[in-house]
Each structure stands twice: as C-alpha cells, then as structure tokens.
Amino acid sequence: MTMKQNNPADVHRFLNVMFVALLFAPMLGMMAGIGTSTPEAFREIENREPASFPNTEWTWSGMAALPEALDRWFSDGFGFRSFLIDLNGRLDVQVLKVSPDPERVVLGRQGWMFLGDLHERVFSKHTGQAAVSEVAIRRFAEDRRMEKEWLQRLYVEYVVVITPDKHTIYPEYLPEWVRSPRPSEAADRAVELLETIGVSTIDLRPALRTAKKDYGDFLYHKTDTHWTELGAYVAYEHAMKGMEPLLGPLKRLEMKNFMVRDYDFGGDLSTMARVDPYVHDHNVFMTYEQNLNTVSACEVSEKTPLKLLWEDSRRNVPRNANVEIINPNGFNDFRVLFMRDSFLTRLTHLFDQSFQQCVYTDETYEQGLPMKDMVTRYRPDIVVFQLAERKIPEYRPKTDARKASSSDLGP
Numbered sequence: 172m173t174m175k176q177n178n179p180a181d182v183h184r185f186l187n188v189m190f191v192a193l194l195f196a197p198m199l200g201m202m203a204g205i206g207t208s209t210p211e212a213f214r215e216i217e218n219r220e221p222a223s224f225p226n227t228e229w230t231w232s233g234m235a236a237l238p239e240a241l242d243r244w245f246s247d248g249f250g251f252r253s254f255l256i257d258l259n260g261r262l263d264v265q266v267l268k269v270s271p272d273p274e275r276v277v278l279g280r281q282g283w284m285f286l287g288d289l290h291e292r293v294f295s296k297h298t299g300q301a302a303v304s305e306v307a308i309r310r311f312a313e314d315r316r317m318e319k320e321w322l323q324r325l326y327v328e329y330v331v332v333i334t335p336d337k338h339t340i341y342p343e344y345l346p347e348w349v350r351s352p353r354p355s356e357a358a359d360r361a362v363e364l365l366e367t368i369g370v371s372t373i374d375l376r377p378a379l380r381t382a383k384k385d386y387g388d389f390l391y392h393k394t395d396t397h398w399t400e401l402g403a404y405v406a407y408e409h410a411m412k413g414m415e416p417l418l419g420p421l422k423r424l425e426m427k428n429f430m431v432r433d434y435d436f437g438g439d440l441s442t443m444a445r446v447d448p449y450v451h452d453h454n455v456f457m458t459y460e461q462n463l464n465t466v467s468a469c470e471v472s473e474k475t476p477l478k479l480l481w482e483d484s485r486r487n488v489p490r491n492a493n494v495e496i497i498n499p500n501g502f503n504d505f506r507v508l509f510m511r512d513s514f515l516t517r518l519t520h521l522f523d524q525s526f527q528q529c530v531y532t533d534e535t536y537e538q539g540l541p542m543k544d545m546v547t548r549y550r551p552d553i554v555v556f557q558l559a560e561r562k563i564p565e566y567r568p569k570t571d572a573r574k575a576s577s578s579d580l581g582p
Contacts, residue, residue, distance in 0.1 A: 277345075280347065282394070282450065283341065283345075283393045284441060291562050297353060304357075315365060316368050316370055330372070331371065332556065332557040333559075334512075335380075336561050337398075340379050340391060341391060344393075361563045371416070373413035375406050378408075378409035379402065379406065389402075392438045394437040395440055395441075397438070397513065400455045400517060403521070404457060408423065414555075426458075429458070431454070431456075432455075433451060436452060437450040463484035465484045466482070467482050468494050468496055469495045469496075471530065490516050495528070496523045500527075506549060507555060508545050508554045509522070511556075513533070530549050
C-alpha cells in the first residue's frame with residue numbers, strides 16, 4: 172500500500188488562496204455585514220463615533236479630501252475589525268512587549284500602563300519634553316481668579332482641586348527609557364500662581380505621594396488611568412480637610428478597613444490597548460466606621476418633580492451625567508456644586524454621605540453644563556472645581572466668568 176504524496180504545487184496554490192482570502196476578508200466581511208461592530212460597541216471601545224461614508228462635494232477640495240475620508244470610513248468599519256485589533260494588541264503586548272498604540276497607551280514596568288501623549292501631552296509633561304507656556308498657565312490661573320470673584324459677589328465659596336496623574340505617583344513603573352520622571356511643571360506653576368492670587372487650592376498630589384508610603388501600589392490601578400477606591404478615599408479625606416478653611420469643621424466618613432483582591436480584568440488603558448481579557452490587576456474594597464445612608468439621585472432639570480434616577484448608598488455618579496444627589500442625613504448641611512472630570516467619579520458616593528446636597532457636572536465633557544447655569548439653578552454654598560493634573564493649562568471653560576455678573580442671576 173502506497174501513501175499519497177502531497178504535491179508541492181498544490182500546497183503552494185492552497186497557501187496562495189488562503190493568503191488572498193485573508194487579504195480580502197475584511198473587505199468582504201464589511202460588504203456582507205459579517206464581523207462588523209455596532210455603533211454602540213464601537214463608541215464604548217473607541218470613545219468616539221465611527222466614521223460615516225463620506226458625502227463628497229463635487230469640488231476640487233471635496234475630491235481632494237475623499238481618499239482620506241474613505242480611509243477613515245474603511246478603518247472604522249472593516250469586517251472582523253474587533254477580532255483583528257484584539258489579536259494585534261495581544262501580540263504586541265504579550266509577545267513583542269510594545270504598545271499597539273503608544274500615542275494613547277504607554278507600557279511601563281511590571282504590567283503597569285500609562286496614558287500617552289494623545290491626551291493633553293501627558294507623557295511629555297511628565298518627562299520634561301513638553302514646553303511649558305507661561306502665558307497659557309497665567310491665562311488658566313486668571314480664569315480661575317475671575318470665577319472666584321464672580322462667585323464671591325454671590326457669597327459662594329470657591330476652591331480648585333488638582334488631582335494627580337498616575338505618572339506622578341508611580342514614576343518607578345514608567346518605562347526604563349524614561350530618565351527623569353517628574354510631576355507636571357505646568358501644574359506646579361499653576362498651583363503656585365493660584366495661591367499667589369488668592370484662589371483657594373487643594374493640591375492632592377502631595378497627599379497621594381505621602382499615602383503611598385503606607386499603601387504601596389494599591390492607590391492606582393495598574394491598567395487604568397484612575398485611582399482605586401483606596402486612592403479615592405485618600406483624595407476625599409484630604410479634599411474635605413482642604414474645604415474646612417472655607418466652610419468650617421466638617422464631619423467625614425472614617426475608613427474602617429480595606430481589602431485588596433487580584434482580578435483578571437483591565438481598566439480603561441487595557442481597553443484602549445485591546446488586551447482586556449489578557450491582563451491582571453488589583454481592586455480594593457472599602458468599609459467605613461459609619462453606616463452609609465441611601466441617597467436619592469435626580470436628573471439635573473427644571474422640571475417639577477425631578478426625575479428620580481436611582482436610590483443607592485454606594486453608587487457613583489457616571490462621568491457624563493449631570494446629577495443632583497439629595498441626602499437629608501448628610502453629615503454637613505451644605506450645598507456643593509462639583510465641576511469635575513472623570514477622576515472625581517470614585518469620590519462621588521463619599522461626598523454624597525458628607526453633604527446634604529451634591530450636584531455634579533463635567534464641564535470638561537461635551538455633555539457637561541456651564542458653571543454659570545449650575546450656580547443660577549442650585550445656589551450652592553461652595554463650588555469645587557476639580558481638574559486632572561495633565562489638563563493644565565489646556566483647559567478652557569465653556570463660559571467666561573469675566574462676562575458674568577451677579578445681576579445675571581436675578582435677585
């Protein structure tokens with residue numbers, strides 16, 4: 172009995188067919204609607220809208236822009252996109268030990284990930300490669316001074332809270348090629364200017380660096396931009412102390428204990444790198460000395476009665492939500508308006524226990540509401556303007572406090 176030998180020509184022909192099929196699979200999948208992402212799934216991963224098919228104007232400029240528009244459309248919608256990008260991310264991170272998108276995510280040591288320069292040049296700011304514009308920093312501080320003076324005429328207190336980038340707290344886990352990691356010089360200079368011109372400022376960076384001596388690596392997630400529940404509590408505790416010169420003594424939640432667990436999950440950075448299922452991180456669970464009161468979360472609206480969104484004691488306010496929290500049993504009888512970004516999300520349930528009314532909006536987010544509108548509606552006792560270190564001095568407010576006056580608010 173003789174065994175049939177494989178013809179080398181047949182093998183080559185089969186490989187050629189497979190190669191061509193793989194080349195055309197994304198296009199064929201797109202045409203057939205196979206392996207494509209829904210707009211909702213695309214937005215969740217990419218944090219933006221998928222490019223639509225270009226509606227070209229038959230002009231020289233329109234035709235010149237057509238190739239680039241078609242490329243964006245195809246790049247966002249080709250078949251099996253999610254699978255292929257995930258595969259590429261896994262090969263880059265686990266095999267080649269490089270970031271699949273170093274502008275968005277930088278791989279550090281021992282599995283730590285850091286935000287890249289696509290976001291406010293954050294990496295360059297922490298390596299001394301980004302030039303610090305004194306003009307822009309002074310403009311940032313001047314905007315805060317104008318906001319303070321406007322609020323002061325309404326007898327509303329004002330405080331600026333600076334939250335630290337992970338690069339500042341854990342520089343030892345930055346890549347080996349980073350020779351001189353440092354806090355953002357722009358943020359350092361802004362804090363100095365704000366204090367000079369009399370704007371109350373709570374710089375959370377020293378508090379987190381000090382807490383690191385006691386809590387080690389558990390203040391931030393390895394695969395996320397943000398802090399853990401423990402890091403958030405440290406920030407909350409220091410922020411409450413920082414508000415006391417403006418509001419008087421404040422009662423706050425006291426930490427009883429915390430527990431760290433290892434998880435096979437990732438945060439926003441591993442999602443950007445498309446390696447969520449293949450990374451390990453830690454999570455922290457907190458317990459407190461006091462019982463947590465159930466609070467009522469309502470939509471920010473002029474409707475009466477307000478729409479009830481949820482009732483919960485531990486639920487955090489999502490970043491892109493404009494929410495009013497009512498807690499009749501809050502420790503301190505104050506109304507607080509938080510103009511914030513995503514770093515404050517994990518502190519919201521802590522502040523909800525500490526005050527009888529908290530209102531949250533992210534003015535830096537496209538769905539946020541301007542400060543003037545929120546102050547007009549809620550008449551807070553204090554406005555807390557919180558901003559991540561990396562956003563200084565790029566942030567510009569939607570409303571210009573210099574054009575506002577107390578007369579805008581009525582009697």
